[in-house]
Amino acid sequence: MGMQNQGPAGRGTTAWRQDRVPAVRLAGLRKSFGQLAAVDGVDLEVPQGEFFTMLGPSGSGKTTMLRLIAGFEQPDSGVIELAGADVTRKPPYSRDVNTVFQDYALFPHMSVLENVEYGLRVRRVPRAERRSRANAALEIVRLPGLGGRKPVQLSGGQRQRVALARAIVNEPEVLLLDEPLGALDAKLRQEMQLELKRIQREVGITFIYVTHDQEEALTMSDRLAVFDRGQIEQLGTPVQVYEQPATDFVAGFIGISNVLERGGRRFTIRPEKICLLADGEQPPTGSHIEQGRIDDVIYLGSATRYQLTLSGGGQLTAVRQNTQDAVAGTLGAAGQTIGVAWREDQAYEIAGRRRGAAASADDLAPAGQRPVRHEGRERG
């Protein structure tokens, strides 16, 4: 959580970017493996210097997207442009893109320094310059002095940093990262998330970052695209995507989704935006108030989660911070009925329901009346 403190302006999108060519432009990109459309019509522009994340569940086509951009896969149709140049038919070695592979793919027979130098060696950079640039890159990833080791002598986190150094030393137009923190334990992951952010700011390279971890995507990205079945469900800043999920799928995939149907229209409200009213307590002005029965109270430490069934229909999850005057239990136990309120402007209408993606919302709307958002993207 912790998102509510950030202004809706978010990070990233600034005006100067608009008059530059985007670092990456994808148009109508499609790639199928047999019957399966792994990437199913993607249009996307990533401005230079952005930390852009592709977020989606496993199998949603994220890796295939990166492989298309890197040139390891050929698209069935569509165009890939890097810094304004069409590279769709170019092989990987002539694209100004570098990848940090999920399994790192370090060269086991080379030392760390030789690994990092490899891209420069290919480009015939003189030895002395190669050395100093490789050492500088190792410095940036905070691995100075380990250049003489073999990859096998490093820990997982260190290998990850070598893979990163090996890529950024070439100063590519775009850096592709495929779940780079996936193999690390939770503590190291958090450390590396901050590190990656810092490194991206320092080197100013456009990052296209792939993850299935919504928290990682929200905390690191300037903008993100939520993927499902090879298509972009929603594109926006973390704040936009979190606060205003465009579809059931996004609402369900990012955080806990609350989807309510009122008057034939469907809304989503984030759990921490719901105000639970103790006896006699007045809601903030401009609130929408309903009555709800508490089904379950779950103590989470810093917060308490309430499962509610509303008398107006539908179920909600509400999260309440355990501040000094709102400790768990003060609101009543399961079975009691309390007032539930939220500000009208915190409930966002969901424009489309796609392919029944969010199971939690399925029981709220009769199957007959599903509004359609993007006609062309609907599938049976």
Next chain:
Amino acid sequence: MEGRLARIGLRIWVGGVLLFLFVPIGIICFYAFNSSNVQSWPIHGLSVKWFSVAWHDPQVRAAFLLSLRAAIFATVVALLLGSAAAFGVHRFRFFGREAVSLLLVLPLSLPGIITGIALNSAFNFAGIGLSLLTIIIGHATFCIVVVYNNVLARLRRVSGSVNEAAADLGAHGLFLFRTVTLPMLSTAVISGALLAFALSFDEVIVTTFTAGAQNTLPLWVFGAIRLGQDLPEVNVVVVGVLLLTVVPVIAAARLTGGGGITRGSAAGPRISGG
């Protein structure tokens, strides 16, 4: 208590199996130093004279040289064809790829007598006289498999992402092959070659059908034993063959098991068995 007993029992069992396997070999090695030409227990005395006799025996020498030449050439052929086949099968998707893969491996599991007879009739049919060349062809049938299997296993294990990483960093063609593909394969290729050499050097059955009138070292041993001649020399030759086949096999095992492969796979997070 039960675990302890089971452990002791297991140790005794393993010890028994090892004795069963190695005592006969030990006895032969011991007999090689027997001073008498009669094999009887206890031996009369220790001597190295049979080593000298065997070394100077022109028949043994000829057989040894033939075996060496056959093994070297068969290994070279296996290296070229086996590696090429492994690359082809690994790199390209083509119709009948699985069939090709199976057919390549088949000669190893086929009884040698079938390979031998088949080759013998084929050479007869084609009017090719039995010679060093036919021995080499016969040995190549199973030596290719060894190299092919070794190289293919390594390719499957390491090449994909590492070659892509090299291409991603701008390398291609010969440079990529020289700096990444080949170094990662080299230990697999070498160990394949050593195994092929060892297999060829002590092969009897296929050789029987492809050698004609000539004797390789194993054929000479075989013949001597059947006729009951030169038995002390046989012991010496067996020790020689043993050294020439065991040493490459151990070296190959170290290359693939001890160093090369584990080092290769340990660079990634995935741990591969074997």
